[in-house]
Amino acid sequence: MTTPAATPILTLSDIVAGYGKMTILNGTSFSVPRGSITTVIGPNGAGKSTVFKTIFGLLNAREGRVTFDGRDVTNRPPRDLLEAGICYIPQGRNIFPELSVRHNIELGTVAAGRGITDLPARIDAALDRFPILRQKADQQASTLSGGQQKQLEIVRGLLLDPKLILIDEPSIGLSPMMVAETFQILLEQRDKGVSVLMIEQNARSALAMSDYGLVLELGQTRMFDTAPAILADPRVGQLFLGGGFASDASEAA
Numbered sequence: 001m002t003t004p005a006a007t008p009i010l011t012l013s014d015i016v017a018g019y020g021k022m023t024i025l026n027g028t029s030f031s032v033p034r035g036s037i038t039t040v041i042g043p044n045g046a047g048k049s050t051v052f053k054t055i056f057g058l059l060n061a062r063e064g065r066v067t068f069d070g071r072d073v074t075n076r077p078p079r080d081l082l083e084a085g086i087c088y089i090p091q092g093r094n095i096f097p098e099l100s101v102r103h104n105i106e107l108g109t110v111a112a113g114r115g116i117t118d119l120p121a122r123i124d125a126a127l128d129r130f131p132i133l134r135q136k137a138d139q140q141a142s143t144l145s146g147g148q149q150k151q152l153e154i155v156r157g158l159l160l161d162p163k164l165i166l167i168d169e170p171s172i173g174l175s176p177m178m179v180a181e182t183f184q185i186l187l188e189q190r191d192k193g194v195s196v197l198m199i200e201q202n203a204r205s206a207l208a209m210s211d212y213g214l215v216l217e218l219g220q221t222r223m224f225d226t227a228p229a230i231l232a233d234p235r236v237g238q239l240f241l242g243g244g245f246a247s248d249a250s251e252a253a
Helices: 048-055 078-084 101-111 119-129 131-135 146-158 176-191 203-208 227-232 234-240 248-252
Strands: 008-019 022-033 037-041 063-068 086-089 164-168 195-199 212-217 220-226
Touching (some): 008 195, 022 048, 022 063, 022 195, 022 212, 037 203, 048 063, 048 164, 101 146, 131 146, 164 176, 220 227
Parallel strands (some): 164 195
Antiparallel strands (some): 008 063, 212 220
């Protein structure tokens, strides 16, 4: 397991971003330790998904800097970030329902703008890990269950051998069994050296399988610590009960 002193694979420094005149991220700063699973939690409107969109170039940062694997990638287009080794799996279902499962997987490499010479071998290896997808490889993706569609998105991302996976709310709409299986896949990737940054509504379950936790509130990083420390902090419970963090003055009182 990565220690807090490990070299970060991703660093956000004083990021300011938003939509139109609305500012969502107000100087957001944090680092993601290399080879870890880091879960981002916070109330609705905290800026969690906005952080991912800004990292992946879907939303321009007005101020600040994003550094990935030692390179400044601030406001680079998504294709460049895919090639650099960042995979983004957004919230919801993002597949081509009328195409076959296999064609959906192949299209993931097209989006990256680069060919993969051993694509058939990579697809076969990926389908070995997901036998239900192998069984349905030639069927329309619309025939898959919600959990199977999420697995399809993960397979499509893993085909590019990412260094960092950004995954937003992987448990939405999934059965407990499928959630456990999805988390196990992420743990396997972590054990292979892939870094994972995850947003998850089921905070306790996500933190229980994570190395680190990050709490966002009002577009700012309020806490960053090991996952067990985040779970044990009473302020986290207060946050999810609808209150904000105690002010420095009240904490000192």
